[in-house]
Amino acid sequence: MLKRDLSIEFLGVKFENPFLLSSSPVGNCYEMCAKALDTGWGGVVFKTVGFFIANEVSPRFAELEKEGTRFIGFKNMEQIAEHSLEENLEAMRKLKKNYPTKILIASIMGENEKEWEDLAKLVTDAGADMIECNFSCPQMTSHAMGSDVGSNPELVKKYCAAVRRGSKLPFLAKMTPNLGEMITPAHAAMEGGADGIAAINTVKSIVGVELNKLIGLPIVNGKSSVSGYSGKAVKPIALRFIHDLKTNSKTKDIPISGMGGVETWQDALEFILMGSGTIQVTTSVMQYGYRVVEDMISGISHYMEEKNIRTLQELVGIAVSNIVPAEDLDRTYIVYPKIDEDKCIGCGRCHISCYDGGHQALEWDSEERKVSLIKENCVGCHLCSLVCPVQCISKGEIEFKKNCEKKEILL
Ligand SMILES: Cc1cc2nc3c(=O)[nH]c(=O)nc-3n(C[C@H](O)[C@H](O)[C@H](O)COP(=O)(O)O)c2cc1C
Numbered sequence: 001m002l003k004r005d006l007s008i009e010f011l012g013v014k015f016e017n018p019f020l021l022s023s024s025p026v027g028n029c030y031e032m033c034a035k036a037l038d039t040g041w042g043g044v045v046f047k048t049v050g051f052f053i054a055n056e057v058s059p060r061f062a063e064l065e066k067e068g069t070r071f072i073g074f075k076n077m078e079q080i081a082e083h084s085l086e087e088n089l090e091a092m093r094k095l096k097k098n099y100p101t102k103i104l105i106a107s108i109m110g111e112n113e114k115e116w117e118d119l120a121k122l123v124t125d126a127g128a129d130m131i132e133c134n135f136s137c138p139q140m141t142s143h144a145m146g147s148d149v150g151s152n153p154e155l156v157k158k159y160c161a162a163v164r165r166g167s168k169l170p171f172l173a174k175m176t177p178n179l180g181e182m183i184t185p186a187h188a189a190m191e192g193g194a195d196g197i198a199a200i201n202t203v204k205s206i207v208g209v210e211l212n213k214l215i216g217l218p219i220v221n222g223k224s225s226v227s228g229y230s231g232k233a234v235k236p237i238a239l240r241f242i243h244d245l246k247t248n249s250k251t252k253d254i255p256i257s258g259m260g261g262v263e264t265w266q267d268a269l270e271f272i273l274m275g276s277g278t279i280q281v282t283t284s285v286m287q288y289g290y291r292v293v294e295d296m297i298s299g300i301s302h303y304m305e306e307k308n309i310r311t312l313q314e315l316v317g318i319a320v321s322n323i324v325p326a327e328d329l330d331r332t333y334i335v336y337p338k339i340d341e342d343k344c345i346g347c348g349r350c351h352i353s354c355y356d357g358g359h360q361a362l363e364w365d366s367e368e369r370k371v372s373l374i375k376e377n378c379v380g381c382h383l384c385s386l387v388c389p390v391q392c393i394s395k396g397e398i399e400f401k402k403n404c405e406k407k408e409i410l411l
Contacts (some may be wrong), residue, residue, distance in 0.1 A: 004304040006042075006297060008312045010277040011170035011195045011255055013129055015103050017042040018312060019268070019293050022198075022259050022280030023107035023132060023174075026290075029083065030091040034098065039290040040297055043103030044095070045198075045280060047081045048134045049088045050109040050119060052142065054079035062207045062217035064233060073233030074283045075207040077139055077218065077225065079146075080109050089126040096127030107174070109134040111144045113162040120166030131169050132257075133160065133194070135185070136176035136201030139227035147176035147201065153188035160192025172257055174198035175241070177234075182241050187250045196255035197245060198280065200238045202228025231283035235261030239274050246275035246320045263292065265299025272300075272312070273319035332404035334380035335411060338396025339371060346370060350384035350393060358383045 006017040021027040021036050023045040033044045057077055064073035081088055096104050106123035108131060110116035120131055135150030149155045156173060163171055173189035175182050177200040186197050204226050208217045216224030238260025245251045258276025262268050263284040271279050284292050300312070309315060339350075346369030354362040361378035362371045385393035395411050 003298075004301040004309075006300060006304075006312050008277060008316075010257070011130060011172070013103060013170060015042040015278060016101065017297055018272070018276075018278040019296050020045055020103070020105065020257070020278055020280045021285065021290075022282045023048050023105075023134065024282040024286075025078065026282050026285040028081070029087075030094050033091070033095050033104075036285075036290045036293075037095075037099050037102045040293045041102075041290065042278075043105060043129075045105040045107050045132050046088065046092060046095075046128075048107040048109050048137070049081050049085055049123070050111070050145070051085060051115055052080065052109070052111060052145065053084065054082050055141075056082060057220045059218045059220070063231075064207050071231055071283070071287050073205075073207065073229050074231040074286070075205050075217070075227060075229050076202065077220075077227040079137060079140055080134065085122070089122060092123065092126040092128060096129075103129045105130045105132050105172070107132040107134050108163075109137070109145055110159065110162075111142065113158060116159045116162040117166035120163040120169075120171075124167040124169055128169060131163060131167060131171035132198055133163055133171060133173050133189075134201070135159070135189075136174050136178075137228070138176065138178055138202055138204045139225070147178050147204075150174075150176040150185060150201075151179045153185045156185045157188040157192035160189050160194045164193030170195040172196045172198040174201055176201050177237055177241055177260075178204045182245060183248045183251055186245055186254060190251075190254060196257060196277075197251075198257040198259070199241050199245070200234070200260045202230045203234050203237060205229035230260065231287075232261045232263055232267075235267060235270075239270060242271065242274050242276060243320060243323050246317055247323075262296075263288075265296045265303070268296050269300055269303060269315070270319075272315050273317070275317035275320055277313075277316055330409075331401075333398050333400045333409060334378070335382075335395045335409070336373065336375065336378055336380055336397045336399065337382060337384050337393045339373070340392040340394070341370070343390055343392035344370070345390055345392075347389060349387050349389065353383050353387045 021044040027044040028047045060077040062075045106128035108119040137146035140146030173194040256276045257278040258271035259280035262281045268279045351362045351364040
C-alpha cells in the first residue's frame with residue numbers, strides 16, 4: 001500500500017518524519033543514535049550535555065505495574081550525560097557528517113548564563129540543527145539546574161537569552177510538568193528568544209515503597225529519593241499541558257515538540273492532534289527498542305491514507321478545539337448502557353463496580369449470571385462499560401433531562 005509522506009517542517013527545519021528519540025539514554029552516544037536513525041527515526045535529541053558530568057546511582061530505575069502489566073509507569077534517577085562534553089560533541093559531529101539529512105538536536109544544560117551561552121556555541125559548532133534547553137530534569141544534584149530552573153520563569157527567560165546570544169539555531173525550551181501551569185515559564189522562554197517548547201519532561205514521583213525494608217524504590221544503599229516518572233502513565237498529564245499551551249492566548253502559536261508516554265502510532269497521533277509538530281520518545285524505546293518507530297510510521301501513514309489526509313501538518317492541533325471548559329459541556333442528557341447478552345460472560349464485574357462504586361443500577365441474577373439495567377437508578381456514568389472485560393457494554397438509549405430540548409448527540 002502507498003506510504004504517505006510524513007515529512008514536516010518544524011521551527012523552519014525539514015524532518016523526514018516527526019519521530020525523534022527524546023534526550024535520554026536512548027541517544028547517549030554515536031552508535032545508539034546511528035542505529036536509531038537507521039531504523040527510521042527522523043532525528044535524535046542527543047542525551048543532555050553540560051559542563052557538569054553526572055555521577056549516577058545504582059540501581060537507578062523502578063517501574064509501576066498493575067495486574068501483571070509491567071512498565072505502566074517508569075521512574076528514573078538519572079541526570080545528564082555521563083560522558084565527557086568533548087566525547088559528546090565528537091559524537092554529534094560524526095552523526096551530522098554521516099547522517100546529513102537526519103535532524104540532530106543538541107540538548108544542553110548550564111549552571112549559569114555563561115555556561116548556557118558557551119554550550120549553545122559548542123553544539124552549534126558541532127553541527128547540531130537545533131538546540132533543546134533542558135530546564136526540566138527533576139533529579140539534579142545541583143539546584144542551579146533542572147526543574148528548579150524550569151519552575152522559575154525569570155531564570156528561564158535569562159538562560160534562553162544566553163542561548164540566543166550563543167547561537168542562531170532554532171531552539172526549544174524543554175518544560176517541567178512539576179508545576180500547576182506551564183503558560184508562565186513557556187511564555188518567559190519565548191520572551192528570552194526560544195522558538196518552541198518541548199513538553200513534558202518527567203513527573204516527580206515516589207513509585208513505591210518496599211514493605212519489608214520500608215524504603216522507597218529503587219533502593220540505593222538503604223535510601224531512595226523523589227525523581228522523574230515517565231511512560232504510558234504520564235500521557236494524560238502531557239496531553240493536558242500541551243492542550244493548555246495551545247489554548248492560551250499567550251502561547252497558542254508556539255510550536256510544540258510533544259512527549260510523555262508515546263508507545264504506539266495512536267499515542268503519537270494524539271499528541272499531533274493536540275498540537276505537537278514533532279514527537280519525542282524514550283520509555284517505550286527503553287522497553288521495546290528502536291523498532292517502535294516502524295509501527296508509528298506505518299500506523300500514521302495508513303491513518304492518513306484512510307482519512308485522505310495529504311500532509312501531516314493538516315493534522316497538527318485539529319482536536320484542540322474539542323476540549324472545552326467543564327462549564328461548556330452539554331449536560332442536557334443521559335446515555336444509558338446497552339448490554340449485549342450474547343457477548344456477556346456473566347462475570348458480574350459490572351454489577352459489583354456499579355453497586356460499590358456507582359449508583360446500584362445493575363441488577364444481578366446470580367442463578368442465570370445475568371445483569372439487567374435499573375433505569376431509574378442509572379446516571380449514565382458508564383463505569384460498567386469501562387470495567388467489562390469483554391467489552392459487551394456500549395452506549396445505548398439517549399434520554400434528555402427534564403425541560404431539555406431534544407437534538408442530535410455526537411457520542
Ligand atoms: C532514564 C531517563 C533519562 C532521561 N534523561 C533525560 C535527559 O538527559 N534530558 C532530558 O531533557 N530528558 C531526559 N529524560 C526525559 C525524557 O526525555 C522524556 O522527557 C520523558 O521520559 C517523557 O517521555 P517518555 O514517556 O517517552 O519517556 C530522561 C528520561 C528517562 C526515562
